[in-house]
Amino acid sequence: MSVRVLIVDDQEPFRLAARMVVDVTDGFEVVGE
Numbered sequence: 001m002s003v004r005v006l007i008v009d010d011q012e013p014f015r016l017a018a019r020m021v022v023d024v025t026d027g028f029e030v031v032g033e
Helices: 012-024
Strands: 003-006 028-032
Touching: 012 028
Parallel strands: 003 028
Antiparallel strands: none
8 A cells, every 4th residue: 555645836846856756755656736
């Protein structure tokens, strides 16, 4: 089972960076932005 992550920020560069970190971290999954 993975930890589901919702990324919320008004700055696209931060959202992209956060998504990249979550994508390469085992056990985490982005479920929405």
